[in-house]
Structure formats: C-alpha cells, structure tokens
Amino acid sequence: MPRKPDAPKPTPAELELLQVLWPMAAGTAKQVHREMQKTKPEVTYATVLRLMQIMHGKGLLARDESERSHVYAPAHPQDSVETHLLKDLMQRAFAGSAKALVLAALKTGISKKERQEIEELLKEDKPGDGK
Numbered sequence: 001m002p003r004k005p006d007a008p009k010p011t012p013a014e015l016e017l018l019q020v021l022w023p024m025a026a027g028t029a030k031q032v033h034r035e036m037q038k039t040k041p042e043v044t045y046a047t048v049l050r051l052m053q054i055m056h057g058k059g060l061l062a063r064d065e066s067e068r069s070h071v072y073a074p075a076h077p078q079d080s081v082e083t084h085l086l087k088d089l090m091q092r093a094f095a096g097s098a099k100a101l102v103l104a105a106l107k108t109g110i111s112k113k114e115r116q117e118i119e120e121l122l123k124e125d126k127p128g129d130g131k
Contacts, residue, residue: 008058008059008060009084009085009088010055010060010081010085013051014051014054014055014058014060015081015085016036016040017032017036017048017051017052017055018055018060018074018078018081020032020035020036021061021072021073021074022074022078025073026064026071026072026073027071027072027073028069028070028071028072029045029048029049029052029069029070029072030045030069032048032052032072033045033048033049036048052072055072056072059075060074060075060076061073061074061075062074062075086101089101
C-alpha cells in the first residue's frame with residue numbers, strides 16, 4: 001500500500017501564500033494580504049481570504065478561531081512541504097534519480113555565490129572522512 005503523503009500538495013498559488021506565511025509563523029488574512037501585495041499589488045483581500053479558507057479545508061493551514069479575526073498558520077513546516085514536493089518532482093520528472101535532478105538544476109545556471117555554497121556543503125558532508 002502506498003504511503004500517505006505527509007502534507008497535501010499545494011497548488012502554485014497556495015505555495016506562494018505559504019512562502020509569505022512561513023516567515024510570519026501565523027497571521028490573519030489581512031496581514032497575509034498586506035505582505036502579498038508587496039510583490040503582487042493586484043491580489044485582492046477576498047482572494048487571499050478565500051485561498052486561506054480553502055487551504056485550511058485541505059489541511060495546509062491550521063486556524064485559530066479564538067479571536068474575532070481568525071489567525072492562520074502553516075499546518076506543515078516549510079522543509080517538510082519542500083521535501084515532499086521535491087520527492088514528487090524527482091519521481092515524476094527524473095525517474096527517481098536525485099543525481100539527474102541535481103544535474104538538471106545545475107545546468108539551468110546558478111550564481112557564483114550559489115556555486116560556492118554548494119561546494120562548501122559538499123565539502124562538509126564527504127562520506128568516509130571520519131566525521
């Protein structure tokens with residue numbers, strides 16, 4: 001029997017909202033709307049509120065109803081959702097190969113700073129170096 005995923009897979013719009021909400025930890029629809037408008041001035045409060053209600057129904061957001069304005073928080077940690085999405089992408093697009101996924105990501109172009117960070121990570125985690 002296939003393992004049930006840890007979290008429902010968010011749509012692109014839901015993922016965009018989560019990326020605003022994760023650093024906040026929790027917030028009302030009004031607070032999230034205000035933050036989203038910084039990068040998407042066309043987004044309406046009604047759209048944000050409706051999306052948050054849908055996400056709550058799907059289990060992507062937890063909702064505290066103890067205050068007049070409901071406070072929403074991500075139901076799953078950012079790294080958990082990202083790992084789930086990455087595994088899904090790896091399976092669907094790269095036949096389960098992490099190597100193929102990483103090589104494709106590197107071929108799309110990375111900055112000099114990103115390359116240095118990757119090299120440092122690889123140096124830190126060398127198998128058999130006694131760590």
